[in-house]
Amino acid sequence: MKVSLNPIPGDVSTPLNMKKTVGVSITVCVITALVVGVLGFALGTRYTQIFVSSGDRLDYSELDEVYANLRAKYDGELNREKLTQGAAAGMMASTGDPYTAYFTIEEAKELNADLNGSFTGIGVELGRNDKQQLEIVSPLDNSPAKAAGLLAHDIIMAVNDEDAVWWTPEKAVNKIRGEAGTTIKLTIVRNGETKEYSIVRAKITVPSVNSEIVDDIGYLRISRFGDDTINLVREAAKSFKNKNVKGVILDLRGNGGGYVDAAVKVSSLWLKNGAIVVEERRGNKTFNTEKASGDAILSNIKTIVLIDDGSASASEIVAGALRDNNVATLVGVKTYGKGSVQEILQMKSGASLKITIARWYTPKGKNIDGDGLEPDVKVEMTAEEYNAGNDTQRAKATELLR
Numbered sequence: 001m002k003v004s005l006n007p008i009p010g011d012v013s014t015p016l017n018m019k020k021t022v023g024v025s026i027t028v029c030v031i032t033a034l035v036v037g038v039l040g041f042a043l044g045t046r047y048t049q050i051f052v053s054s055g056d057r058l059d060y061s062e063l064d065e066v067y068a069n070l071r072a073k074y075d076g077e078l079n080r081e082k083l084t085q086g087a088a089a090g091m092m093a094s095t096g097d098p099y100t101a102y103f104t105i106e107e108a109k110e111l112n113a114d115l116n117g118s119f120t121g122i123g124v125e126l127g128r129n130d131k132q133q134l135e136i137v138s139p140l141d142n143s144p145a146k147a148a149g150l151l152a153h154d155i156i157m158a159v160n161d162e163d164a165v166w167w168t169p170e171k172a173v174n175k176i177r178g179e180a181g182t183t184i185k186l187t188i189v190r191n192g193e194t195k196e197y198s199i200v201r202a203k204i205t206v207p208s209v210n211s212e213i214v215d216d217i218g219y220l221r222i223s224r225f226g227d228d229t230i231n232l233v234r235e236a237a238k239s240f241k242n243k244n245v246k247g248v249i250l251d252l253r254g255n256g257g258g259y260v261d262a263a264v265k266v267s268s269l270w271l272k273n274g275a276i277v278v279e280e281r282r283g284n285k286t287f288n289t290e291k292a293s294g295d296a297i298l299s300n301i302k303t304i305v306l307i308d309d310g311s312a313s314a315s316e317i318v319a320g321a322l323r324d325n326n327v328a329t330l331v332g333v334k335t336y337g338k339g340s341v342q343e344i345l346q347m348k349s350g351a352s353l354k355i356t357i358a359r360w361y362t363p364k365g366k367n368i369d370g371d372g373l374e375p376d377v378k379v380e381m382t383a384e385e386y387n388a389g390n391d392t393q394r395a396k397a398t399e400l401l402r
Contacts, residue, residue, distance in 0.1 A: 063087060085351070093168065097356050098128050099342050101170050105350040110177075118205045121177045122184060124150060125256035125310075126169040127336070130370065134167050136188075137336060138254035138310025140206055141223050148199045151190065152254070152310040152336075158187035177201070208258075211236035217401055218245040218301075219394075222266070225258025225314040230265040237269050237297040247302040247401030249394060250322075253332060257313025260290070260341070267321045268292040270299055270328065276363040277321040280341050287358070303328040304397035307375060312336035319373055320362035329400065330375040332393050339369030 070078060089102040103111060110119065123143020129135045136154045139146035157165050159175045167175075176184055180203045187196050209232035210221040218240035222229060240248060260278070267277045271292035280288040305319050305328045316335050322328035341358040361367050379396045 101354050103352040108352040122199045144199050154188040216246045218248040221251040225262035229262045249397045251306045252311045252315040253308040254310035255315035263314040263317045264290045268294045278317045279361045280358040307332040313338040324363035331377045335372040337370045337372035339367045
């Protein structure tokens with residue numbers, strides 16, 4: 001399965017684009033440490049078997065030597081399962097890629113729950129900034145984090161007074177999650193100012209789609225690209241079409257990503273059959289091109305896409321595809337900039353690997369990793385304005401559609 005989401009929802013993760021591969025047999029020893037859910041999103045499931053030739057095998061002699069010394073010298077009990085998981089996690093982390101990670105069985109379950117929009121935590125998507133500091137990609141709609149006032153690009157300095165700024169998003173997820181009703185303390189830095197937040201964890205269920213029609217304009221809010229997204233979006237699109245709306249506002253603000261499959265199908269509601277949605281490349285070679293298919297219900301309806309710095313991965317795929325195919329205008333501020341594709345591989349043990357397999361490119365050949373998408377019409381908005389009910393970005397979109 002492919003997923004696009006750099007962030008993971010719900011305290012949780014990182015934006016990424018992902019593929020999920022089930023039934024993988026790996027003959028190489030797998031080694032790692034406990035890490036947690038990252039918003040990886042998957043699209044399509046395929047069965048893959050991986051064989052490693054003897055010439056490609058790693059030399060494990062140093063690892064064996066480390067283990068032998070631990071057994072001989074360590075003053076404490078050793079858990080073989082955790083040692084193996086730690087080695088596997090370490091191998092994945094050594095790539096230096098923040099989106100390549102190892103998931104224990106429990107962590108893999110949490111990842112699936114994230115993609116389905118149901119989990120227990122505070123409701124933030126996590127990533128790393130260009131300095132590799134732990135930061136919030138976006139707080140989720142109707143979450144404790146959003147209610148507390150956490151914002152995109154808040155740098156997390158500490159979790160329960162434990163230094164966290166250099167943690168991986170996976171480790172942070174593991175630390176931040178907990179039972180509903182318990183409290184977590186976050187120390188964050190925003191624009192050079194340090195703030196502390198005590199937030200009560202809760203059971204969070206986030207519908208991926210909300211829609212309404214206001215004064216002949218259809219408003220479609222997608223908070224993530226999950227299993228339920230395309231059916232909900234299609235229902236809204238049919239309603240918009242049947243009621244002859246003048247235009248459509250597609251709100252992807254704070255959307256950290258999800259299944260690439262869902263992103264392609266959503267884009268297909270505006271794009272003609274065969275139109276390019278996204279290309280995947282390794283190096284300079286394109287190895288996969290996702291194209292629009294089905295009935296483009298909204299193809300002749302003027303559309304504005306709302307974006308912000310919390311729009312990542314799969315949401316950037318949709319925004320880029322609609323703009324590059326000249327069917328939508330982007331309004332807001334520059335997006336997050338998550339331009340890689342991950343694949344989820346299920347191990348025989350039940351653990352999972354998430355591996356970056358490619359970079360994705362918009363139909364006009366742009367990779368936005370680290371750069372993001374610039375809006376066609378820039379409209380900045382403060383959290384105070386939004387919380388006060390003054391959504392200046394949506395107001396601008398409405399103005400442009402009239």
